[in-house]
Amino acid sequence: MTEISKHSSGHGHEGQIHIPANTAWPLVLAFGLTLSFGGILLGIWITVLGLLLCLISIIGWFRDVLPHESAEYVSVEVRPFVSETTRKVVDRIELPLLEHKPGELLPQATLIAGLKGGIFGGVAMAVVVMIYGQLIHGSVWYGVNLLGGAGVADWTNATTAQIAEFHWGWFLIALLIHSTASILMGLIYGAMLPMLPSRPMLLSGIAAPLIWSGLLYAGMGIINPAMNSRISWPWFLVSQLVFGLVAGWVVAHDENFKRIRKMPLAIRVGLEVPGLIQENHQGESH
Amino acid sequence: MASIPVIQSQQEHFEEWQLPDRGKVGMLTLILGESALFSMFVLAYIFYIGKSISGPQPAQVLDIPVFMTICLWSSSFTIWLAERAIEHGKMKIFAGFWALTIALGAIFLGGTALEWKRLIYHDGLTITTNLFGTTFYSLVGLHASHVVVGLIMLITVLILTLTGHVKQEHAHRIKTLALYWHFVDAVWVIVFTVVYVLGR
Amino acid sequence: MADQTLPIGGVVDVTELKAPKQTFLEWLAEWFITVDHKKLGILYVVYAMVFLLIGGLEALVIRLQLAIPNNHLVSPQIYDELFTMHGTTMVFIMGMPILVGLANYIVPLQIGARDMAFPRLNAFSFWMTAFGGLLMYYSYIGGFGLYGVGTAPDFGWFAYAPLTSPAFSPGRAPDYWAVALIVMGWGSLGAGVNIITTTLTMRCKGMTLMRMPLFTWLMLVVSFLMVIAIPCLTAAQGMLMIDRYIGGHFFDTQAGGSAILWMHFFWIFGHPEVYILALPAFGLASEIIPVFSRKAIFGYPAMVAASVGIGFLSFGVWAHHMFTVGMSGPTNTFFVIASMLVGIPTGIKIFNWLATIWGGKIWFATPMLFSIAFIFQFLVGGLTGVMLAAAPWDWQLHNSYFVVAHFHYILVGAIVFMVFAAIYYWFPKVTGKMLDERLGKLHFWLFLIGFHLTFDFMHIPGILGMPRHIYTYMPSRGWGMWNMIETVGAFVQAIAVLVLVFNIIVSLRSGKEAGNDPWDAWTLEWATTSPPPAYNFAVDPVVKSRRPLWDLKHPEDPDWKYE
């Protein structure tokens, strides 16, 4: 039954342990190095002394570990030992029995619901932005270019006519920014909505878009004044509310999502409680 | 009093319990730190490319050190051959390639010394001349000092080999040391690119 | 019975302790030549505690100088030296050593190892750290400045160029500062290499990475930060020395060099340094809070992921210390967003600590009191951090006392609080004696009151425009009352620290016997005697879960069934 560990310091005979022997060389080397550096300040002869100490201690250290590490052998005696606690009672956080193992259901369900919500919301928002461009500036690409062009270097005092044209580069950048942001926001909806109190539509459709629109409104003037001067904030708010309402509606009407919302809070926030987490009956660990 | 709780350890198969090699992890970590040190000097060099107020400028005085670069990089190959030799217990071959590695490293160092001599006495470029001088001598000098430290360790091993103290069972220690040498060579790839290709 | 001798905690060492038949000198010599990780850990902590007192004394003089308007208690020169040495001491000579020391003692025990991976390197690292600190303080008496006095550094702990150039620092001050930090840097590098290697290669059987205690995990992350960040500082100081001694031009604007480059280089090191100090505190909290809540840590994988995430992020946010330098819009935006991203993993951590406490059976022992205060103070300090990460806010308040209050909220309110918690928590393991609980609670309440008096009120003069590093101020500014309150608070904190020192002395002499496992805890260090023998474990432990001692204490309900 005795397995000798592969630790470098763990070799040993039965009942004997070896530990590295004390040595002064690290101390001397550290002192020598400090002196040789300190000699820059204190004078060249201090450096010479320091280097001398370094040389001596390096040789000493070298002979300490090679060819064999110097060690002390300690003999030990062992006997069985009881690890006891006075607090024997284990209390459990009780939860009603579930038909589904939430551990399997929760991550995928929220992920898929969020993804769907983000995509639908993003499309709806894009439509609103295009309608805005067509109605106000006579071009569906106006809003797209505002997003795609603002972050790019070649946006220098563009005229309204320029912004109304179609540009491949700006379009692709806008597509990238818009789809990433929409999907991420959708995923946040998927992850957050199950945990929050009731009325998901109010939170996701109205409250959340209002909050981030307000933040952007307050910050955009500082972050990107050029873009700020061209944004129509009422329309912006409308497009965000449309995103929120569509994404929220899609997430809240997902079948799995509805099932999750009926579960107790502890499950929805993903508490690690025995019973919720799958038991490992074989006693095998991974 | 309850019975002694004991976990049946035979359920887990600890024969598979393998941990990484101590020396190797230590050396790789040290190399990580050294990389950070070098990257600051490289950054400073790149930052100051073309910012010197007075001459000489790199394009006027720097020649691409082809021969010494080839020497240093091929030393990585010879030390790898030496590593293979000691793994198979061929001590003579090991000593040969090890000595060759040292020779190549020494040639590189000699090349650097000649280059510096020319720069200082012929072109009048010292560390105080301008920003190019400051960053050039610091970066190349830092690398050269690492070559020196590496050479000292390699020579120590060579002496121990010739006196018969290094044996096949020391192969993994030799490989750990060789890691450092590979690192010194790899740094030269960066320094060479930045100083002699980008900076000129 | 044969089966019972193998697994973790299944054995206890009954080797008789040899009566220490040594003279005082032999005993003393052993501390100098030891390579035992536990003794070196104690050396680190004691060394750091001495400098905690010294750095604290410096802070008291600073507070006295600022207590009333138009004060001239010390000269401006001495005042500049005081705040420079206070910052340098607390970060490099006290902060890092005390955390590395705790790691030195605890990490090998927690992973069931007999020692660190490189015991001699460990000793070397400590002595480099120690000699570096002594060299730094030697600047007070050594080295002749302009007027033949000692030349302690006097340019703030970040030593901006061109203050360190020969024109503005004709004495030896920057040289002492740079050389001492280079020497200490080698020590920290050695410690980092050692801790990484130890955690990766010395774990006992069954201790997979995802079963490592969180303190060990955090120290692994911190060690990577040390190994990468400290050489950056060493490089910058090497450049400074090249400038000063052999006429280089790195930071010499006259020759086209850049003072801003120094700022970048310093903060590329400086920001990760903040996390080098803060992450161990998170690790300590993650050990102590579950034990005193009698519940397993909530969200272990998320904690690990958040720690690694903070580690990565810490290298991409340094320029938030430089918003007032005048960087381009996109650069500012990048560093604003990157800095605010740090809020996500730290938020996860706070959430997880609260969720660990929630529903637990809380035991309000002194370590737990400090930990609870830590959570809330860390939250406040983190929130002012998010405020300062917004560039426009920072333009207004940069280098004001608001910033000083913010980072002291983290450094004292979070880190020092957790260090105190750790001292109460592991003192029984290290010495075999309990620290006195009544004195501990007195210490806690005094320190809590003092802390809030000083650092809560420090935000206000900051917002009113009081700049950092200021020597004195006019009465008409209206900062006087706030500064007086802060000074009173500083003295309350000082008294609290003296209570701790008194507690340590009293408890060492006549403290209650601790036993192996006084807190009924779950990690491996509590499976050996207090204090542990030189070889830690007589038989190498074997673990099957994150809480090996829980498994032993609750055989009917072990963790490994669920993990």
Ligand SMILES: [Cu+2]
């Ligand atoms: Cu920072």
